[in-house]
Amino acid sequence: MGSCPAISADNSLVMPHSPVLGPDAAPAMIVEFFDPSCETCSAFYLIVKQIMEASGGSCCAIIRCTKAPARPSVF
Helix, strand or coil, rough: CCCCCCCCCCCCCCCCCCCECCCCCCCEEEEEEECCHHHHHHHHHHHHHHHHHHHCEEEEEEEEECCCCCCCCCC
16 A cells, blocks of 8 residues: 555545555545546546645545446437
8 A cells, every 4th residue: 555644544435555655755645436437437537646746745546446436328
């Protein structure tokens, strides 16, 4: 697990294998649940990167890979 101070050992949102992006000393944490095959997730990841850049190093991002729920077909 990364060394972001916002991550505590009892945090159920962060897994030991979760990638940590951003500065080690960041006081805030973003947890993104991400499915690499989901177009919406991919688009939102760019927004997370923008938030991190705009924060000036005051946040880190934890990436949780997960499978997005299947959407019902309209056909």
